[in-house]
Amino acid sequence: QKEVEQDPGPLSVPEGAIVSLNCTYSNSAFQYFMWYRQYSRKGPELLMYTYSSGNKEDGRFTAQVDKSSKYISLFIRDSQPSDSATYLCAMKGTNAGKSTFGDGTTLTVKP
Amino acid sequence: DAGVIQSPRHEVTEMGQEVTLRCKPISGHDYLFWYRQTMMRGLELLIYFNNNVPIDDSGMPEDRFSAKMPNASFSTLKIQPSEPRDSAVYFCASSSRGGNTIYFGEGSWLTVV
Numbered sequence: 001q002k003e004v005e006q007d008p009g010p011l012s013v014p015e016g017a018i019v020s021l022n023c024t025y026s027n028s029a030f031q032y033f034m035w036y037r038q039y040s041r042k043g044p045e046l047l048m049y050t051y052s053s054g055n056k057e058d059g060r061f062t063a064q065v066d067k068s069s070k071y072i073s074l075f076i077r078d079s080q081p082s083d084s085a086t087y088l089c090a091m092k093g094t095n096a097g098k099s100t101f102g103d104g105t106t107l108t109v110k111p
Numbered sequence: 112d113a114g115v116i117q118s119p120r121h122e123v124t125e126m127g128q129e130v131t132l133r134c135k136p137i138s139g140h141d142y143l144f145w146y147r148q149t150m151m152r153g154l155e156l157l158i159y160f161n162n163n164v165p166i167d168d169s170g171m172p173e174d175r176f177s178a179k180m181p182n183a184s185f186s187t188l189k190i191q192p193s194e195p196r197d198s199a200v201y202f203c204a205s206s207s208r209g210g211n212t213i214y215f216g217e218g219s220w221l222t223v224v
Contacts (some may be wrong), residue, residue: 025218034212034213035213036213041218043202043216044136044213046214049212090213097161097166097210099156099168101153101156
């Protein structure tokens with residue numbers, strides 16, 4: 001079983017919809033939680049970064065971490081066609097140099 | 112900042128040939144990562160360095176793969192001999208802040224025929 005499991009998708013929504021992307025994990029040592037966005041034929045880019053539990057908001061994006069359930073989410077409000085991409089969750093322990101990535105969820109927002 | 116710079120962006124080579132991928136990390140970053148991405152296996156960490164020292168190479172698939180970081184501004188990933196199953200996108204990434212936030216290059220798209 002993988003340390004990080006991500007809802008596989010693909011996900012297709014109409015423009016303006018609220019999108020929920022989710023990951024679960026098994027390693028309780030994870031303290032840092034990240035979301036990366038990857039456009040087609042590009043490298044992943046950091047979208048959100050959260051330490052420990054709680055919520056973090058940045059514009060239309062909200063990252064949520066529930067360490068008790070080992071569950072993280074990324075919410076996208078008022079989704080736009082430009083949000084169409086693959087979203088990867090990633091997690092890391094305090095003393096580890098490397099992050100563990102989910103397999104990604106591909107999102108398409110239709111105009 | 113120019114970001115993480117990788118070369119070549121695209122490479123097509125014949126089976127058995129040596130492939131060398133190059134990376135220039137973001138200045139000041141002390142972590143450097145090499146990842147491989149395929150449809151079947153997703154994003155896999157091959158090896159990472161901290162202050163030019165290899166820390167974890169457990170993801171390197173086999174002895175045909177090797178990576179070096181001779182100084183803080185340059186790293187190579189070498190495949191010798193290459194095989195068709197090595198066809199993938201290879202990403203170099205760098206980070207400061209203990210590796211918490213990673214900045215990826217645009218990738219090297221490798222096709223081995």
